[in-house]
Amino acid sequence: MPFTLLGPCEYREEIRKSRFLARAAPVASAAEAQAFIAAASDPGASHNCWAWKVGNQYRFSDDGEPGGTAGRPILAAIEGQAFDQVAVLVIRWYGGIQLGTGGLARAYGGSASKCLQGGQCIELQTRSRCACHCGFAELALLKARLGELDAVLDSETFDASGAELHLAVPEARFAELQRLLADISRGRIELRRL
Template sequence: MSSMLHTLAAPYQHSEDIRKSRFLAHAAPVTTPQQALAYVQEVSDASATHNCWAYRIGQDYRFNDDGEPGGTAGRPILQAIEGQGIDRVVVVVTRWFGGIKLGAGGLARAYGGTAAECLRLAERTPIVAMARLGVHCDFADLALMKARLKDLGAAFEQEAFDAEGVTLQLSVPADRMVEVKARIVDISRGRSEAFLLDS
């Protein structure tokens, strides 16, 4: 596997003035296309000339030129995301036209460059591969189970109670899965065993 992918720690913005046009990039971490599109709507400025954008979430990506000539805006923004090794991110570059035409090459450099610089300056955080586990435990073990697994980086997604106890669904860092499974057996004195869920 190549170097670890990163996402943004928080939304970030960066602006550049290029031959009298103002370019403002907004970038934010996202985990779903719906989130990405909602962010595009949130930061787009209706009074601007163009709001061009791109997002990448794993294998899923989309980009939009918002009326700029094809290939001069959305794709360069996507290439900036890929070039910076960022995933699970959306970037919107808003342009206010200043009267000087930039030409196709100039536009691509302006959109791609503003997006790349925004991502370069933003604080990043590594994307940790997570695995999803299910476990059934006794009521008596529940509080301890949750406290101990939280220490190992587990995030609890849901719990379902039944007559015998509770079934937990959790996501854990993939590289700690063996440790988490051992901890579950330990806490429950062998009565509970984790099983892998489809993510």
């Protein structure tokens, strides 16, 4: 199962007089990943190298370091620890001593890896998107019970008889949600997959 971070985290390290600062954050989309990188980068640093992964999408940048010595090792750290929906930025302030290509790869990959290990992580769950129409009489009870099933209310649209609810529920709890809806509505509410 893949993991993601609960919140942003940082890791600092000095390697042969070069200072490295790794910053990582959970992201839900490519645009969010790029926004995090733009906001967290330091324009005064020697290099702002990064990688992010969101599902099957990923990107990385060596930002002027020799090709394959920064972005790819950061991405390897993300994938090596089974992370998804995260962005990692490693900022380097050059200290005057050359690290060589192997040293750079170890420094960038190691900083990213230690940063991710130091952050609080949570298992990513596959969620099913579904919808149902709920009458006003059952609406409050249903909304109160959604948390028990780790279901998320994505949207609700009201009409004369109640509300059309769009939900995201962990796949393993889909059948439980169907039973809950049947119980509170005496079989009137039907859950549909989207």
